Amino acid sequence: MTSTVPDWVSTHLEPWGDQLGRDRQAYTNHVIRVLELCDALHFQHGGTIADKPTGRELFLVAGVFHDLGIWTAKTLDYLGPSAKLARDWLRANDRSDLGDDVSRLIEDHHKITQASAPNSPVEIFRRADFIDASLGLRRFGLPMPVYREIARKYPNAGFHKRLLQLAGKRLVTHPAKPAPMFKW
Numbered sequence: 001m002t003s004t005v006p007d008w009v010s011t012h013l014e015p016w017g018d019q020l021g022r023d024r025q026a027y028t029n030h031v032i033r034v035l036e037l038c039d040a041l042h043f044q045h046g047g048t049i050a051d052k053p054t055g056r057e058l059f060l061v062a063g064v065f066h067d068l069g070i071w072t073a074k075t076l077d078y079l080g081p082s083a084k085l086a087r088d089w090l091r092a093n094d095r096s097d098l099g100d101d102v103s104r105l106i107e108d109h110h111k112i113t114q115a116s117a118p119n120s121p122v123e124i125f126r127r128a129d130f131i132d133a134s135l136g137l138r139r140f141g142l143p144m145p146v147y148r149e150i151a152r153k154y155p156n157a158g159f160h161k162r163l164l165q166l167a168g169k170r171l172v173t174h175p176a177k178p179a180p181m182f183k184w
């Protein structure tokens, strides 16, 4: 990757700008925070700079698309739609070889329990999203200042407020299945 992480993310979210609407900055910053947290967790487990997550298309593509189905499919049941968008993008960019791995990162990112070994891509991605979703309350050993610094650079911009609004709406329309994105 030659561009910076924020540039890469913004550029790749460009085609969905209209659908993201006023949530565009909030989602863009969430994606960047998650990717930076992936790097932090990777280094925490002794990973090297050479294979850091933000240098790998596997993580970058999973990051950009992981929650995008919320806006494109207009549902909180969005893991499948998000994974499909990622596969479509990979196919169009001659990287179908990454399709299964990217899908797994997306499909398992709201698993409540550990998804795989702590230093595996799927578990690093799950933990990174969990840290940001919990606003740093759950950190898997990552020091709070590390999260605070990332959150300071890429502010929340209403991301959590928006998710709570959507969750509230979903509770009214689907009271029996209010949070379909969570898996055990």
Ligand SMILES: [Fe+2]
Residues within 6 Å of the ligand: 030, 034, 066, 067, 129
């Ligand atoms: Fe997320």
